[in-house]
Amino acid sequence: MTWDISPEREQEYFEFVIGEFVPGVQRMGLQPIEAWATIYGNHPQIQVSLMAEDASMARRALSSPEWLRISEQLFAFVKNYSHKVVPARGGFQF
Incomplete structure (x- = not known):
């Protein structure tokens, strides 16, 4: 997943990510499993990788009411959100 933090919501964003997300x-x-911040350049500010036990668990999680709720909350603090589901492999994923 990638996104940019809304500048006016940074403090609330960090509280939400640690406390709820x-x-x-x-x-x-x-x-x-990974969280990266872009310091310089024209790339998404934040990149986060999550891992599920298997593909069916990932599909269940991403179609659950809990995911819908928590992602909607995240959208209040970020812009330019994007995500994709890929098979896990060793090393850097993207």
């Missing part, structure tokens, strides 16, 4: 995705069976 990370625990929420973990409850759905998705494990945060």
Whole structure:
């Protein structure tokens, strides 16, 4: 997943990610495995990788009411959101 933090919501964004987003995705069976911040350049500010046990678990999580709720909350703090589901492999995914 990638996104840019809305500048006027940075403090609230960080509180939400630590207090609600990370625990929420973990409850759905998705494990945060990478988080990157772009310091310089014309790329998304944040990149986060989540891993599911298998493809069916990923599909269930991403179609769940909990995902809909937590992603809608995230959208209040970010812009230019994008995500894709890819098979896991060793090393950097993208």
